[in-house]
Amino acid sequence: MSADPVLRARIRHSLPGFALDIHLDLGREIGVLFGPSGSGKTVTLRLLAGLLRPYEGEVILNGMLLSSGASGSGIHVPPQKRRIGFVFQHQALFPHMTVLENIVYGARGQDKTIALAEARRLLHEFRLEGLESRRPDRISGGQRQRAALARALIAKPELLLLDEPFSALDHRTRLHMRDCLAKAMKSLGIPVLLVTHDHEEAVALAAKLFIVEGGTLRLSAASPELSLGPGKQRSGGI
Amino acid sequence: MSWSLLLSLKVSLLATLAVALGGLAAAFVLAGARFRGKHLVEAAILLPMVLPPTVTGYYLVMLLGRFGVIGRHIYGWTGWNIMFTWQAAVVAAAVVSFPIMVTTAQSAIEAVDPEMIDSSTMLGYSRTETALRVILPLAWRGIFSGIALAFTRALGEFGATLMLAGNIPGRTDTMPLAIYSAATSGDWEKAHLLVITLTLLSVCMLAAARGFSRRLL
Numbered sequence: 001m002s003a004d005p006v007l008r009a010r011i012r013h014s015l016p017g018f019a020l021d022i023h024l025d026l027g028r029e030i031g032v033l034f035g036p037s038g039s040g041k042t043v044t045l046r047l048l049a050g051l052l053r054p055y056e057g058e059v060i061l062n063g064m065l066l067s068s069g070a071s072g073s074g075i076h077v078p079p080q081k082r083r084i085g086f087v088f089q090h091q092a093l094f095p096h097m098t099v100l101e102n103i104v105y106g107a108r109g110q111d112k113t114i115a116l117a118e119a120r121r122l123l124h125e126f127r128l129e130g131l132e133s134r135r136p137d138r139i140s141g142g143q144r145q146r147a148a149l150a151r152a153l154i155a156k157p158e159l160l161l162l163d164e165p166f167s168a169l170d171h172r173t174r175l176h177m178r179d180c181l182a183k184a185m186k187s188l189g190i191p192v193l194l195v196t197h198d199h200e201e202a203v204a205l206a207a208k209l210f211i212v213e214g215g216t217l218r219l220s221a222a223s224p225e226l227s228l229g230p231g232k233q234r235s236g237g238i
Numbered sequence: 239m240s241w242s243l244l245l246s247l248k249v250s251l252l253a254t255l256a257v258a259l260g261g262l263a264a265a266f267v268l269a270g271a272r273f274r275g276k277h278l279v280e281a282a283i284l285l286p287m288v289l290p291p292t293v294t295g296y297y298l299v300m301l302l303g304r305f306g307v308i309g310r311h312i313y314g315w316t317g318w319n320i321m322f323t324w325q326a327a328v329v330a331a332a333v334v335s336f337p338i339m340v341t342t343a344q345s346a347i348e349a350v351d352p353e354m355i356d357s358s359t360m361l362g363y364s365r366t367e368t369a370l371r372v373i374l375p376l377a378w379r380g381i382f383s384g385i386a387l388a389f390t391r392a393l394g395e396f397g398a399t400l401m402l403a404g405n406i407p408g409r410t411d412t413m414p415l416a417i418y419s420a421a422t423s424g425d426w427e428k429a430h431l432l433v434i435t436l437t438l439l440s441v442c443m444l445a446a447a448r449g450f451s452r453r454l455l
Contacts, residue, residue, distance in 0.1 A: 051356055079359050086360040092353040096375045105371075108362040148357075155361050 006191045007159055011047050012056040020215040026191040032206035033195045040215040041195040045161045049086050050079035062158055085157030087148045089164045093136040099147050100132035106151040122150035126180060142173035162194040178204055242416035249412055250392040253331035257388045261339030266369060269347040287337040294334060295401025326403035327410055331392035339388040346380020347373055379450045386447035390440050
């Protein structure tokens with residue numbers, strides 16, 4: 001990993017019955033937040049995205065301070081100004097728009113012709129050609145996730161957050177989606193933080209692994225195999 | 239009969255127009271906001287739904303009458319007072335139908351998946367842009383249902399209208415007031431006709447409201 005992380009986060013946050021304490025550094029690589037359900041993974045993503053305001057700590061992306069200080073004071077760049085892509089667990093494609101309209105929606109403020117050309121390139125890259133004019137309820141779960149990913153990428157984010165993006169997909173589609181993501185990441189060169197509670201997925205994708213349990217980051221490792229060895233292959237056993 | 243029908247339609251349409259705009263804005267604010275005293279604000283908006291219309295009308299007289307809190311200033315500046323005019327019937331109809339519009343539209347807005355809103359936000363869109371491009375297109379059936387219900391309520395408004403606009407034949411006698419006058423003066427033929435017309439109109443509007451809200455589910 002490079003000396004200076006692109007994303008640097010030191011966050012303390014408390015929710016009812018829950019305290020979160022996360023220290024996280026990530027370069028231009030895929031980081032995986034791994035842990036059991038309810039351990040604070042999604043909250044961590046929402047704090048990084050600015051959808052939640054941390055009680056304490058700071059978030060720095062590409063040298064720019066996005067959050068700092070205690071809640072109610074300090075800096076809090078609003079989420080719409082952070083240039084952070086976020087793919088939600090349930091895709092969140094807009095049902096009143098076609099696949100193409102959904103993707104182009106991500107190109108806010110860009111030249112329309114260029115945005116349309118980029119959308120078509122992404123449609124090709126994510127094997128969505130021929131589905132442009134379909135509504136999200138007329139395509140498969142895997143196609144919806146690929147469209148959601150394309151919509152996040154067309155916005156040219158500086159950080160991509162993925163909240164269990166493949167959890168609702170069957171095994172074969174998941175494998176294909178992982179390939180898609182890995183390929184896209186090679187050309188993007190931005191940090192990607194993916195949340196999962198699936199061990200196999202964590203090992204397959206992570207260049208850097210963060211294990212979260214009970215709101216605390218227990219372990220971060222550059223080599224996922226070291227931290228998730230035999231006998232520790234289920235998040236519940238960590 | 240045709241005079242009362244036309245007056246009722248004019249009053250209800252204008253009241254519904256005002257309520258649709260104001261109610262939608264209020265619904266957006268209430269659906270997205272968390273602030274201290276929100277329940278009190280919501281209760282105040284709902285009040286005309288549970289108060290006897292005569293009480294709502296009484297408050298309106300206290301507010302807009304010639305010696306009312308606002309009315310006296312309007313009278314001082316213009317020499318005009320709203321009481322016993324058809325405009326007063328519009329105000330009365332708008333006030334009693336406002337809570338229906340707000341609650342229905344607010345429910346429709348709150349039913350939009352928060353992840354849709356967050357997705358739009360994360361793609362760089364402001365709250366207003368997200369409201370126009372994501373929330374409105376997804377909540378429009380509920381909003382239209384609210385508009386149809388508000389129109390139906392405005393059409394049937396009686397008590398508050400009587401207090402503020404009076405029951406002046408050829409001037410402020412909307413259909414419900416004309417029905418009352420016809421029935422009390424023994425003109426049953428006219429009363430029957432007005433009652434049937436009002437019932438049919440209301441059934442149509444309620445059916446439209448139900449149609450919109452069912453497709454919402």
